[in-house]
Amino acid sequence: MALRHFLTLRDLSSLELQRILDRAQELKRMQHSNTVYQPFAGKVLGMIFEKSSTRTRISFEAGICxxxxxxxxxxxxxxxxxxxxxxxxxxxxxxxxLDIVMIRTFGHDIVERFASYSTVPVINGLTDDHHPCQLLADLQTFQEHRGSIEGKTVAWIGDGNNMCNSYIEAAHMMGFKLKIASPEGYEPQARFLSEFADCVEVFNKAEDAAVNADLIVTDVWASMGQEEEQKLREKAFSDFQVNEKLMDLAHPDCLFMHCLPAHRGEEISEHMLDHKNAVVWDEAENRLHAQKALMEFLLNENLKKD
Known part of the structure; x- marks a missing residue:
């Protein structure tokens, strides 16, 4: 059996992805009930960070411990x-x-090259093109609050960035409709859209994407490495803030997510993280449980190979 890596969501089948989400919920219940479960004593995770992080480092390090x-x-x-x-x-x-490696870096080619020469599973902790670990947490969070995401409508508001690209893949794999609202010139690249035209729509107005949504998601206007574009982006994205008025266009039980860190007064209104339908803190915690399920899957798959 070939060595398994997790560089994008599509390194899993849709069935495997669902299994990992279900297992993440089970591991969360175990951790919350103080159940000790240590199947990987002696295993060592290497975490390579070329981009700084709070949630990625803590969740992976706590998870393997x-x-x-x-x-x-x-x-x-x-x-x-x-x-x-x-x-x-x-x-x-x-x-x-080492027994497993997680890399958080810039170019996606870096994790691809590393994985091609690695003898252990490699996990993409974030690249400029993809953020699949965050999608595991987001999908788990939706599932635990609203059940299956299949057939639902998700609105992505903001930059057509790595998170957006991974949402495009998730829409294809999990069977939901994705409505992307980005300013002109900041839409996802065509190479990420062309394959999934059947489940993705792109708009240049946030309101058009938010109508009847079951989940609204956003991210910062300027990601790491784009700080010099901050002022330019503030102007371009000024009509793409997620706020209470935008949420009112969605279904009454529409959830709101943000991968954090958040800039209040920019991509979200001042009190959006406290909105009655915001599940941002559960989403952040679920990085731990989803990545534990992922590491368990990859380490056990590698044992099968041996």
Missing amino acids: QFGGNAIFLSPRDTQLGRGEPIEDSARVISSM
Whole structure:
């Protein structure tokens, strides 16, 4: 059996994705009831961070520790990766000493190259093109609050960024309709849209996407590496704030999510995180449970290979 990685959602089948979501809910119940479950004692997760993070680091490190394993944090400042060692060489060495690797970086080609030379599973903790781990948490959160997302309508409001790209894949895999509202010039790239025209619509007005939505999701206007564009983006995105008025266009029980960190007064109104239908804190916590389910899946798949 070939080594399994998780670089985009489509590294899983739709059935496997649903299994992981169901397992995440089970692991959450176990953790909340203080059930000790440590199937991976002695296993070591390597976490390579070229982009900083709060939720990604804490959730992965806590997750492997709760499984009885350990985590090693690696940054470019601490390793030869930051001094020009080829990714292929680093992948061979790092994977020979670890059991699973998570990478949070810029170019998606970096995780692809690392995975192609790795002897252990590699997880994409975020790249400029995809953020599949966040989608696991979002899908789990919707499922635990509203049941199956199949047949529902999701509105993505804002930049056609890595989160948006992963939502496009999720729509295809989980059978929901995705309505994307982005300012002109900030829509998702055509290469991410063309394959999924049957389940995705793109609008240039937030209101058009929000109508009758079952879930509204947004993200910051300027992601990491785009800070110099902040003022330009503030102007372009000024009509794309998620606020109480926009939520009123959706179904009355429409959920609101944001992957955080949030900039109140920009992409969301001042009190949007406290909206009665906001599930942002559950969404953040579910990074832990969804990624535990993912790591369990990949580590067990690797054991089958051996």
